[in-house]
Amino acid sequence: MFNLVRSYLAGAAAGDNPWNADTLEWGTSSPPPVYNFLHVPIVEGQNALWDRSQPGPVVTGIRSDCREVLVTDVMDAEPHHREEFPRPSIWPFLCSVVTSAFFIGSIFTPWALPVAVVPLAVTLIGWFWPERNAPDSADERAARLREARA
């Protein structure tokens, strides 16, 4: 505790990666920006930071206007495809409200199950159902599929 207080009040601030660690979490600046890494770093050897050439190579081409992440192979971490995660939605919250009501209700009556099934199904389907005009230009791809079908 003494060390914590003393370090907070006085002494030199630690720079980036003060003990020259080799793992990726030390590869960002200190204090880290909220997004951690502007670009996904590419690991070049067994020791991620020690084996890194300067400047370290990075991944580009991941969209920043939606929640797109890079999916790699399980074994070799070779980039395989890009996966877009859904945008924020009210449905998971509604689903959790129904689930909580179901669990609490089932303490008092077994009828909670048949009563809860319908709103639970509605919230799960609403959660699953894809958005129209999502920023991934879903409509363009839907049109492409329609052409393929024709």
Place this chain on the structure above:
Amino acid sequence: MSAGRRTLDVSALPNYAFGHQALVWWGSVGFMVIEGSMFVIVLIAYFYLRLQVSDWPPSLPNPAVGFGTANLLLVLVSCIPAALAKKAAERLDLKSVQLWLVILTLFGLGSVVLRAFEYPALNCRWDDNAYASITWLLLSLHTIHVATDVVDSGVLAALMFIGPVTERRLVDVAENSFYWYFIVLWWVPIYLTVYFAPRWL
């Protein structure tokens, strides 16, 4: 970006993948592990109860096998539309996906209807004794899975007609068939336990 920095541009990579590369495949497998564990636990409970008494079923008639056997045949045949829906999804053939997904949903509905006839054929009430309770639990646990996947297939089929259909939604179709196989496969040991453990053991 500083000049000369080496980069790997991934913007040309596809934005979907089928099979074990797809994140939803891992979700399905995780779900199978959880639900499979549930089936195993209930089966263990069934055979534990069996070991506690000399008569099985205790002072109750055997279940009638007709509807259960019909359901086994029905779900085994339903793997054909499931496989065809999966293949159609993998070649992004929306028209075939629509056809086979509707047929798969109808097979699933048929299985749920047959299941309604299986309960009276158990020849016991759920609260008769421990045998009756575990039999009802085993059958109901599987019924919940069948019913859930019928809703899944129905919603996916509706989406295939209403849209927007993207490649990633076709990945969902393939994973739906994958999960249906899991439910069908589990019906084999559960069917044997519910209908033949009282006769053979």
